[in-house]
Amino acid sequence: MARIIRFHEIGGPDVLRIEEVDVAGPGPGEVQIAVKALGLNRAEALMRAGRYIERPALPSGLGLEAAGIVAEVGEGVRGLARGDAVSVVPPISMARYPAYGEVATFPAAHVVRHPVTLDWTTAAAVWMAYLTAYGALVDIARLGPGEAAAITAASSSVGLAAIQIANRVGARPIAITRTAEKAEALIGAGAAHVVTLAEGGLDSRLAEAAGPDGVRVVFDAVGGPIVEPLAAAMAPGGLLIEYGGLSPEPTPFPLFTALSKTLTLRGYLVHEIIGDAARLEAAKAFVLDGLAAGALKPRIDKVFAFDDIVEAHRYLEAGDQVGKIVVRV
Template sequence: MARTIRFHRQGGPEVLTIEDVDIPPPGPGEVSIRTRALGLNRAEALFRSGTYIEQARFPSGIGLEAAGLIESVGAGVDGLSPGDAVSLVPPRSMLSWPVHGEFVTVPAELAIKHPPTLNWKAAAASWMQYLTAYGALIDIARLGKGEHVAITAASSSVGLAAIQIANRVGAIPIAVTRTSRKVQALRETGAAHVVASAEEDIEARLREIAGEDGVRVVFDAVGGPAFLPLTAAMSRGGILIEYGGLSPEATPFPLFNVLSKSLTLRGYLVHEITGDPARLAAAKAFVLDGLSDGSLKPIIARTFAFEQIMEAHRYLESNEQFGKIVVTL
């Protein structure tokens, strides 16, 4: 039996419980892990509330990120042994492999031996944010040196990861955040420029920053009315990659911006990367190199104890965090 985070109905953080659950031993191609830290993501709040891309079956586990020590390995597992310190690539389904619990059993290909310089909190905070940002900026957009990239929801963990990745390849990250309250922190984190969308004219500021060439890549988690000024400031042949939908307002289709500039508007999920072995291998190599040389460094907003899981989810939904929320065991 192991303490596991579950919920029996959809709702707010109050539906989460900690229950003793039987965890099956690892089958062929699987590993069991004693977790030391769990990373929280917006996807878990959506899954819990019933607004995610998959629906829970009750009672349901939850969770996409964890780090810990391998307890045992199943038949056919090579390269991993009991005692190895690993962190987990987010599974493609929380229905099949929820990882927020004291012990979890997952496919061995999800477990990565991370650099020894990474502590448990940073290890649990790494893979969702960096794989998401890498897949959009490097794998799809082919962001390169000297190019401007506008990053909305910039103070989120994925937004901060995107800033670090842009800097790593020599691009120019423009952080777009709602108010000026986080401007200084974003600059200190590596943003070359910061735009406060509720206080400034987004299109005018982006044009001022990027000049005649415009912004070739937009990495957006918000949607809503900002689609119009964002696309208006993009360069001909630019690409806007949408990976979220934080705005409660309708998202207009910027028809004439798209037509006049031959823009690409593209939806994106990290599952594109995690579900493709070749693309995932390239992403792992990029992220591990960055974690090892320090160019990629997870920023932890706040840490909660396992028993404070409801409080951690409330903080996640407050939108007050700057970086990643982590739960420790």
């Protein structure tokens, strides 16, 4: 028996329950880990609230990231053994492979031996943020030295990962955030410039921060009305990557700006990278190299105890964090 977090109905943080469950062992090609820490993601709050791309059967587990010790390996698994310290690449389905528990099972291809320098809290905060940012900025956009990249929701774990990755490839990250409260933290995290939405004039201030070459790449988690000023500040031939929908308002298509500048606007999910073995291996190599070099380092905002999962989800939904929320098991 192990303690597992599940929900039996769609709703707010209060629907989460810690239950004693008889957990089956790993199947062929799977690895079971004794979980030491969990990384929280907004996707989990969305699934719990019934607004995620995946609609689970109830009761359901949830969770996309974990770090811990290999407890059992399934038939056919190579390269991993009991006792290995590992972290988890998010699965395609968190209903099929939920992370929230004292014990969790994942496909072996998603279980990574991370650098020994990482503690459990940091290791649990790696893969969703860095794979998401890598997939957009490096794999798709081919961001390069000297180029300006605009990053919305910059204080999120993905936003901070994007800032670090942009710096890693020699680009200039421009952080976009709601108010000036987080500006100092974002500069400290490596942003070349910070533009706040509360000040207005997003297009002109973003264009000024980018310089004469403009913004070739926009990495946007928000959508909604800001898409129009984002597009207005972009360079001809630029690429706007939408990977979230934090805004509750409709997202307009900036038709005439897209036409005049021949812009590309595309949707993106990290599943593109995770679901392609070759692209995933390249991403893992990039992230592990950056972690080992110290160029990539997750920022932990707050750590909660496993028994405080409801409070952790309330804090997640408040959106005030700078970096990752982690739950220790």
